[in-house]
Amino acid sequence: MDIVNLNQTAPFTTKDGSEIRELLAHRNSCIQNQSLAEARLPVGASTTAHYHPKTEEIYYITHGQGRMQIGEELREVNVGDAIAIPPGLVHQITNTGTEPLRLLCCCAPAYEHEDTVLVDL
Template sequence: MIVTNANTVPAIATASGTQIRVLLDTTGEGQGRMSLAMETLKPGQQVAPHWHTHLEEIYYILKGQGRMEIGDEAREVGIGDVILIPVNETHCLYNTGDDDLVLLCTVSPPWYPEDSHPVEEGER
């Protein structure tokens, strides 16, 4: 049995300035099928536009509000929203509220840095 607690997992600062806690990563457990992280965006912060060649993601908004962009689509998101991010789709999330935006992010296969491709200015 694998159990972790979000309050005991150290936060890591991302290149965008957000805070992420890797809650579970099954890579080392012989499974290798998914990972789960919790990310916090302060007011005005964003998950910078990027895409993945092999990774599919699901975001679940726990707290706050923001604007989610996937490909050419955009919409406001908030508490309780679940967002599917398909492989090869450029995506970004902006905290548009006055409070922290907190989300869970499930990734399959497990996230690895080599498959995060930033979008350069003018590419969007």
């Protein structure tokens, strides 16, 4: 049985500039086809706009508020919002609140730096 506690997971910075704590993936568990991580963005910060050629993502906001851009669409997001990000679509999230923005990121297949392509908006 693989159980990973968020508070015992070391953070690292992804290619898009967000700080994440990978909870479950092939690197640390029996999970092979997806990954689950918590990402944190400081007040006023944004991820670098990017897309994933292979990976679909789900963001789930757990703390704070932000602005999500997928393609040309821009929406405000808050605690409890789940965001679907299909492969190949440029996306970026910005913390517009007064506290760190925290979100769960589910990736299938699992997150890999090599499947992240940075772009200029």
